[in-house]
Amino acid sequence: MTQVGEGHETAADEAGPVMTFGAPTVGEILAERYQLEEHVNNDSAGRQVWRGIDVILRRPVAVVLRHPGGDSATEMLQAAVDASRVIHPNLVGVYDAIDEGERAYVVREWVDGEALRELVGRDGPMDPRRATAIAHSLADALTAVHATGMVHGNVHPGTTLIGDDGRVVLADARADSADSTERDVRAVGGILYYSLTGHWPHAEAGHPSTLPDANRDGNGTLTTPRQSRAGVPAYLDDLTMDLLDRRVTAPTAEALTVELSRLDSSSDDDYEDVGPLRFAQGSASEPVRSTRKIFIGVAVLAVIAVIGLVFGIRAIGDSGNDQLASSPDASTAPQTDAQGNDGGTSTDAPSATPxxxxxxxxxxxxxxxxxxxxxxxxxxxxxxxxxxxxxxxxxxxxxxxxxxxxxxxxxxxxxxxxxxxxxxxxxxxxxxxxxxxxxxxxxxxxxxxxxxxxxxxxxxxxxxxxxxxxxxxxxxxxxxxxxxxxxxxxxxxxxxxxxxxxxxxxxxxxxxxxxx
Known part of the structure; x- marks a missing residue:
């Protein structure tokens, strides 16, 4: 049983290294209510995570302690207060946030289970269906957060908790000025990528960590999950890469939830072929958003059309050579190419391949x-x-x-x-x-x-x-x-x-x- 999740997967806060205080002892009671039972770990921001008991309500809790309190703990405490306002089955419940000056602590729901980071690290990449279900739960949780006007700001494998009962819980909301709803949504793409490959796309998903970076080609371009392992459905592969591609407009969390629900609820026979993506940005009447696969399809059709046009023009030209040669205007008529450019004009457009x-x-x-x-x-x-x-x-x-x-x-x-x-x-x-x-x-x-x-x-x-x-x-x-x-x-x-x-x-x- 492992309880993690509080804190970014980054170095300590910008204000300086965070030092955990003294040595809290087993049995110590905080705020005359929360009894410390077991020191679980120190999170990535240097805070201590404890399993405890609420002695009044007799329920297990997670206690996250930081030294010192005061101004340096303001961000942690404010994030806890904000998170407590959103109630959702896929969000960890926040019960209390206390600043004692010398130390501060957040009391939240205890989840019997482990973080996605440890689960994948131990068992390897997940089955595509399970990866989809986890991403669906996170998108649903983010929909609730964003509906309040807030941002989670800390979606990564360390804050994605998988309960022993199968429940997926997102912990440790901790947004700052650099975070946004779009960044939250793209991080869900990172969760999909990590679940499917065991690698975390640092640059594309945000939230750097000690997890191994995604596989990349010689130019540093992200390889797709299907290129990393067999058995990933093409649709899920496209969805993951679109979420991580900043050139593709990110959907809202609500639209992503609907799309993942469609995939999550599809039958085994339909799972491989549920596309195209249906990100409706705002209303159901808006057109279906094009995806990478659609772009490729359009490009292929365009190439075929151009080839057909060239051969068609050539055929017409061959059949009408005699007529053109005898035409009094043939020698003076401007010669144009398939794009309408006359023969005396050239364009110096750059190559499309960087x-x-x-x-x-x-x-x-x-x-x-x-x-x-x-x-x-x-x-x-x-x-x-x-x-x-x-x-x-x-x-x-x-x-x-x-x-x-x-x-x-x-x-x-x-x-x-x-x-x-x-x-x-x-x-x-x-x-x-x-x-x-x-x-x-x-x-x-x-x-x-x-x-x-x-x-x-x-x-x-x-x-x-x-x-x-x-x-x-x-x-x-x-x-x-x-x-x-x-x-x-x-x-x-x-x-x-x-x-x-x-x-x-x-x-x-x-x-x-x-x-x-």
């Missing part, structure tokens, strides 16, 4: 705006050599915002010529980095004034406010397809906290992909 640009030390340098000793100069070369042992490691700072000394720092990439860019992939040593991509038209110089001008004049390629990275691989997108770029700045504005209490990060590799 490729990785070759980068060397000559293409990159550190940008560090303030007047300092520029100790990081020359260290950018380790980020483009595809060697995980050579990195750029920032110096340690006292706070996440570089100790207030500067707005941030980063790596300037000079592609040497203007190119069409699709994305920049950045690999870091740990998650929790706030970064974005910026572009400009010139490098004013590798010096303090030049770097200061870059930071002040380069424009972000994405209007969205940058969020903390949820994994160690981040995709920076937002580049305009019809524009070309020569200078790209990968700019870090906030650092994660290291084990020694300082704030720093190592940038292990940077890759630029484009269509030139």
């Amino acid at each position: 490729k990785k640009f070759a980068l060397t030390a000559d293409n990159v340098r550190i940008v560090d705006p303030p007047k300092t000793d520029r100790a990081d100069t020359g260290k950018a070369k380790g980020t483009v050599d595809d060697d995980p042992d050579t990195v750029w490691k920032t110096q340690g700072y006292t706070t996440a915002n570089f100790g207030g000394l500067k707005p941030g720092m980063g790596i300037l990439i000079n592609l040497k010529s203007a190119k069409h860019i699709s994305e920049v992939r950045v690999e870091t040593s740990v998650p929790g980095v706030t970064m974005d991509a910026r572009t400009g038209t010139v490098d004013p110089g590798d010096n303090n004034s030049g770097d200061d001008k870059i930071v002040k004049t380069y424009k972000k390629v994405n209007d969205n406010s940058p969020e903390k990275t949820s994994g160690t691989t981040e995709l920076l997108t937002g580049f305009e397809a019809d524009q070309t770029y020569q200078y790209i700045l990968v700019f870090i504005s906030k650092l994660p906290q290291d084990d020694d209490g300082s704030y720093r990060v190592s940038v292990q590799n940077i890759s630029v992909y484009g269509t030139d």
Whole structure:
């Protein structure tokens, strides 16, 4: 019997490392009501999880203790208060939240069972039907949470509890400003992926953890569950990948619940063929949302149509050559291709298939705006050599915002010529980095004034406010397809906290992909 779930699968809170207090003892009674029975574990945020007894109602409870209380425990306590307002069979019940100053604790429902993380870790990937049922339960719980205007913010295998009675319970709501209903829904896709493969897609699902990352191809692209194991229905494979694909609009939790219910309740004969997806965004009368499989089908039909058109035009041309040759207007009529372009006009559209640009030390340098000793100069070369042992490691700072000394720092990439860019992939040593991509038209110089001008004049390629990275691989997108770029700045504005209490990060590799 294992009870886990409280706390993110991340490092300690940004305020600093969380130290568990003293040594609570078996039999100790908190708030004159909750008797500690057994220390179960310390969660990923450094808090102690205990099995206890409510001596008044005589029911088992889980007690999550944190030291200290006060301001540093505000987020934990507020999340508990918010969660207590939503009653749902697939949400863990929250009974109490108490701040004693020196320590704070949350009292919640005890679930006899274990976390999905441990279940899959021990038994391996799940049967597709069971994976579907678990995702269905989570989506239903999130529907209830989102209906109140709240966000759960902490959906992952450690907070998904599987009771001994088969009940699926979502624990430890803990949303912050970076969380959203969309992120909750995409995390359900991560739960599906983990249940089916035993791997957690860190970058796509959010909530970094010590779980093994998803399988990826040579370009770092996520492989599908069907590519990882046999027996995954094509429909479930498509659904999982669509939920994890940020290019595909995420459904509401309610729409996802309806879709998973349709799959969950299908008969064995229909389970393999229940598509297409029916994400109705808002009302049942809206059109069915296209999925990856539909996109592929449309593309195939388009190719067939073009081929048919080409051969049809060729056949008509062959049969009418004599007539065209004798026509007085044949020599002067403009010649057009199948797209209506005349023969004297050519288009220089970029290729549709992105490729990785070759980068060397000559293409990159550190940008560090303030007047300092520029100790990081020359260290950018380790980020483009595809060697995980050579990195750029920032110096340690006292706070996440570089100790207030500067707005941030980063790596300037000079592609040497203007190119069409699709994305920049950045690999870091740990998650929790706030970064974005910026572009400009010139490098004013590798010096303090030049770097200061870059930071002040380069424009972000994405209007969205940058969020903390949820994994160690981040995709920076937002580049305009019809524009070309020569200078790209990968700019870090906030650092994660290291084990020694300082704030720093190592940038292990940077890759630029484009269509030139």
